[in-house]
Amino acid sequence: MRLQERINQAKLESDRGDYYDALGNLENALEIAEKINDKKNQGIIHTKIAKVRYLVGETDNAYVSLNTAIQLQRENNDYANLAVAYNIKGVIHNTKKEYEDALEYYNSAKNLYEQEDLEEYISEVTLNEAKAYIALQRYEEAKAHLEKTIILSKKYEQRRLLSSALIQSGKVSSALNNNELALTQVEEGLVIAKAYNHLENTNEAYLTLSDIHKARGDYKNSYDYITKHIRLSDSLLDIKRESLAPGMTSQSINKYKDAEKAQLIEQIEEVNAESNFTRITTILSIALITILSLLTLSLYKNNNIRLKTNNMLHKKNDELIVAKEKAELASKTKANFLSTVTHELRTPLYAVTGLTNMLLDENPKDHQVPHLKSLKFSGDYLLTFINDILQINKIEANKVELDPEIFNLKNKLENVMSALSNSAKDNGTELHFDYEDGLPEIYNGDQLKISQILINLLGNAIKFTKDGDIWVRAYKIDQKDDMYRLRFEIEDNGIGITKEKQDEMFESFSQGSVQINRKYGGTGLGLSIVKGLIKILKGKIYLKSELGKGTTFFFEIPLEKAEKVEAPKVEETKQSNKMGELDLSDVKILVVEDNKINQMITKKILNKMGLYCDVVDNGEAAVEQVKSTSYNVVLMDIHMPGISGLEATKIIRTFDKELVIFALTAVTLEDKMHEFGEAGFNDIISKPFKQEDFEGKLYDVLSGKGVVSSFF
Structure with a gap:
């Protein structure tokens, strides 16, 4: 069987739930692709293997296959299939309740689909994003992503995604206390799911409708839908058991079930044959049950007051726990909000302070100087304000440690x-x-x-x-x-x-x-x-x-x-004058930054220091540039389309451990700092920065005075 035939066969087997047969065909297809050195299909097959392994519960193996696929797809600039891999990786993180990581991968997948003009595939990603936001109880963000999913799934007639998006919209509406709208949305999703035999969506609709009716106080309908959910769940589990039983065909499982039924019938006949003995046993059992019931009633009456008291205490404890959880969620939401807002403020502020300093250094006219100084003062004041907000946030979150x-x-x-x-x-x-x-x-x-x-x-x-x-x-x-x-x-x-x-x-x-x-x-x-x-x-x-x-x-x-300590030696803080002492003719710096204004500012600052640089605007390009050119320093932004600066740095560290990489970023919250160390950064320069500090760090690296290893 040829390569494409095996891939197609594996898809058919996976669609009908024969996962182990699908896995066998994919592994055979991979061998063929490796023999003919077909890198693109190798990446596709590894992605498909990862998906099947995830479906059968082999999450760790799925992750290994997925990372291999991502590496191959990056090498081949196969951005469409890289987006597929990112989406699956997001799903795995979502399953592990690592929602923030999942959202990063979903965002990368979405950006790549947009870049490749593959709009029809975006709906699945936005649906996955919405599910992550629902898990985080960020309902307004979930609502926006679901609206986009519904529009796209209608446009491209994606019934399964449309059905799921409507059901998820019902969850959001219910969480936002609009149960009437929630019912309409879920019922519409259920109709579509039944019409196209989407059993997983049907089952989720039953559970969601049960929850909504319960919230409305309609316990009869809530009970009816939860019963339907349990029955369908059992059926789906039976199907899954069959598909997850290696070496066992559906026919053999049916024979096993028939044998179980025959054994039950035989047991019933044995009970009937001993009916006389059973009758006596039944009478004695009834007598015993009557005595036990009277005893239970007596105990119930004696303990009724104590139970009521305990229930009241439990209820109070539950209320305290709920209040505590709400407070923790509010604190976390506030921290995330402040992190996002301050990051968004710092990015344009980098442009304001950078351009102002440049204009002041370029011999402005006398009447312009007071205006520029006022602008500089305003920028510095705003930065101080942002830093104060961040410090309060860190203090309230107990993230400030003593440094004696x-x-x-x-x-x-x-x-x-x-x-x-x-x-x-x-x-x-x-x-x-x-x-x-x-x-x-x-x-x-x-x-x-x-x-x-x-x-x-x-x-x-x-x-x-x-x-x-x-x-x-x-x-x-x-x-x-x-x-x-x-x-x-x-x-x-x-x-x-x-x-x-x-x-x-x-x-x-x-x-x-x-x-x-x-x-x-x-x-x-x-x-x-x-x-x-x-x-x-x-x-x-x-x-x-x-x-x-x-x-x-x-x-x-x-x-x-404490005992008297020797006064520390005073270090030279102004390094800019010392740049002239260095031979900068062969120094190469790579700036990785997607914002055009920030690219221009960073480049001008480096040029002023006598340094020249290359500029790329995304993580994938940074990896390729480092592979093809020898650099002394990389200045890496974090938030970019495609893969992030963190991900790009991790990839670079797989083949270059020595290169100095600075995170040049507006990210400032310390609870994220460990991620920079794990990714392989040497240091972080927070935007907007003091130019003398920036020059000092570069001088130390380029002079060999302070070649930094990881700062964590």
Whole structure:
């Protein structure tokens, strides 16, 4: 039998449920394809083998076959079949409840179908996406994908997909408390499923209708549909058992079933032959059952109150569990929302800050400079705002960890005051410092978080104090061995805070009043961050204030006294001047970025540093470019059409372990960071970046001073 004939035969066998026969034909077809070196059909066959192995429950083997298929399809630029493989991979992730991973593969499959102008295949992917969103309880997103599925499946007369999409739409409508619409949608899907004998869809429609009727309080119809579902499920299981029994034909299974029936009949006849004995046994059984029933009734009455009490407790516990689950879901939804929004904001912000810096460096006209500086200030302010939101999100999600180190507390306080002294002078305000005599200076603690707390509190005091004084104090309130409990005070004689507003000061977006917000600026997030950081440091914060007379913030934290540590050597932070020391003539950098504006900005920044680069706009092209050209550094974006930057980096690491790859991305949430390390990135540069930091990392790599391995 020839190659294509075996593939066609395998499809027929798979469609009728003869999976093991289909697998045999596919393996034979693969041998033929390998002998004639037909790479395209090898990829197709591996995809089909993966699908069959998934259907028979061999998920791990399916994954292996699928990865082989994907590798072959990438090598052959077979994007249409690569989309098929991505869709199946998404289904496997969905089955394993790895919904976010599934959605990434579905999105890649959809992008490839669109790229190849294969619209008719998109409907299956959008249906799968909708199912993932339903599992995540993101019903509005599921609804949008189902609407697209319905439109496409009607256009291309895909009855199975249309039926399933209508049933899934019913689930969404029911979840959104529109049970009447839900009934109409599912019943329409059921009619189509029955008309075209789609048993799986019919069975799902029965179950969904049972759930909807139950939600409406119609328990009779709910019971009828669940009964139909159970019966059809049994039939489908029988069919599946037959198809999953290797070496056992349907005829032999029928003989086995007949033998079982004959044995049952024989047992019934034996019971009839001993009817007299059975009659006596029955009488005794009835007597015993009567006694047991009376005893049970007595126990029921005695325990009725206790059972009611327990039921009430269980109900209360169930309500608490549901409330907890809802709170966790709300928290996760908020985190996902913030991650998405901040990513979408950072991408255009990279263009704004990048273009502004370029224009400032290109000798603008004098009257243009103030406008450009205002634009730069606005971009920096927006970035600070985004970072504040992200930090609050991380604090609330308990994703901020302590990073203790030995440091000089007195020097730290002096450095913070020195850094903000110019702002104080601009306001005509004088800073005063009081560090308790005899108080140790060297401690082991998280100095970065302490700095952030001090900068926020002192910055606030300066902002609200004009032509006044601010006092910063540090002193001991308790000591046990080397563990000190220290109190810090930041006192000002500025505008003060009303009694009514003091309780709200540590809440997000709170600044006392709208008028204060407009006059003094700021987002109102600083004190919320301070409170969260102090809680992480196992401390507490409070304040006292009087309107028109000033405010004092107090915070207390435990710190462990440590031995004196040598001052770290001061590193050169400005690397851009040092680029001239390097021979950059043979340096090759690859920029992988799908956004045209960001391509132009990154390229101009590199050119300004004396570096030249190649640019590609997708992950597949990046893999091919790295295979054909030797690069020193790759700057890889993450979210791109086709395969993502993560996936592209994983592929590159299969044949090149040494190449330096930076993730140049707007992704910032730390709970995603492990994925970068697992994919094989050396470091991450978050967009928009400070140009000197970017130049510093490139200088370290190109000079050989800091050739980085994985940063995880």
